[in-house]
Amino acid sequence: MDDFLEIANIADIPPGRARAFDAGDRKIAVYHTANGFYASDNSCPHRGGPLGEGDVIGNEIVCPWHLWGFDVQTGVCLAVPSLHIQTHEVRLDGERVLVRLTPVPATTESL
């Protein structure tokens, strides 16, 4: 079956904000953009910064440590496109925010 886990309530993540939640043995950051809710592992692939404490700008999460930006939908780092965050599928069920624990496979960039 699927492995979606309820990790938050919609009201926990106001529009334009990010927040990290415990999900089993990991932390997952959830982003509320104008396009909806997205999620990724909380740890930045650069040096492990806490993405859930970053700023959401449009469809981008900006890491609070060194300000690298990542597209929350594709996971691609805007500064270093060969880097990406591990994104997770999000499903809403009423007020509940559910996140699939198995990450979405990274897309291979061929620029």
Ligand code: FES
């Ligand atoms: S740790 Fe995230 S940009 Fe450096």
